[in-house]
Amino acid sequence: MSLKYSILGLLHYRDMHGYQLKKTIENHFGHMWSINYGQIYPNLKKLKDEDLVTMIEEENQGEKGPSRKMYAITDKGRRVFLEWLGSLPERNMLLRDPFLMRFVFFGFGERARSIEIVEDQISLYNSQLKKRRENLEHLQHHDVYVRLMAELGVRMNEMFLEWLERSCKEIQASLKE
Numbered sequence: 001m002s003l004k005y006s007i008l009g010l011l012h013y014r015d016m017h018g019y020q021l022k023k024t025i026e027n028h029f030g031h032m033w034s035i036n037y038g039q040i041y042p043n044l045k046k047l048k049d050e051d052l053v054t055m056i057e058e059e060n061q062g063e064k065g066p067s068r069k070m071y072a073i074t075d076k077g078r079r080v081f082l083e084w085l086g087s088l089p090e091r092n093m094l095l096r097d098p099f100l101m102r103f104v105f106f107g108f109g110e111r112a113r114s115i116e117i118v119e120d121q122i123s124l125y126n127s128q129l130k131k132r133r134e135n136l137e138h139l140q141h142h143d144v145y146v147r148l149m150a151e152l153g154v155r156m157n158e159m160f161l162e163w164l165e166r167s168c169k170e171i172q173a174s175l176k177e
Contacts, residue, residue, distance in 0.1 A: 003035065003043050008052060008081040011073035018044060018069070027135055028150065044071055052077035103167075111175050118168045125164060129157045 010016065010024055018040045025035050047053040054074055057067045073081070099121055106114035136150040 002084075003039055004047065005081060005084045007040075007043060007047060007071075008073055008077050009085075011053060011071060011077070012081070015070045015072040017071065021071075027131075028146070029153075044069075047071075047077070050076075052080055106171075111171055115168060115171050115175075118164055118171065122161065122164045122168065125157055125161045129154070129161060132157050 006025060006029070007021060010021055016024070018037065021044075022035060022037060022040050044053065044055070048055050048071070051074055053071045056070050056072070058070050059067050099117075102117070103114075106117075132150070132154045136147070136154050139147045139150045
């Protein structure tokens with residue numbers, strides 16, 4: 001998914017600064033991809049250079065630290081976003097997860113260690129599932145597309161947890177063989 005268009009889409013809702021964009025992406029799209037500040041700010045600069053967003057510095061009232069840079073989508077940004085929105089998406093289903101890339105090679109390592117790593121992932125996905133269910137609860141009366149995406153996040157999380165738990169059992173059983 002292109003971060004450029006995600007940022008433009010989010011700025012349709014309201015003006016935001018980089019931290020708000022990152023948190024919104026994590027909260028609503030964390031099941032699709034992860035993001036860091038090193039990706040957000042260069043993209044915001046590029047969007048500004050392309051006149052797709054504007055930036056206004058706001059002073060932190062009563063707070064220490066630098067002023068915040070608030071970004072807003074421009075009319076040109078809306079047009080570019082709508083062109084992208086109306087185009088056909090990529091045809092491949094991509095699941096990019098560093099854990100899964102590692103998992104496929106666990107057969108070369110120590111099985112006991114692979115169980116520890118899988119158990120850690122189970123713990124991680126249990127905590128993420130709790131957050132995603134809370135997020136879905138907040139989005140029940142939101143835009144139908146946003147709500148459906150949140151539902152997908154919960155379902156994918158549940159499915160992945162089920163797979164992790166079954167995988168852990170199978171790996172443990174293979175240790176006894």
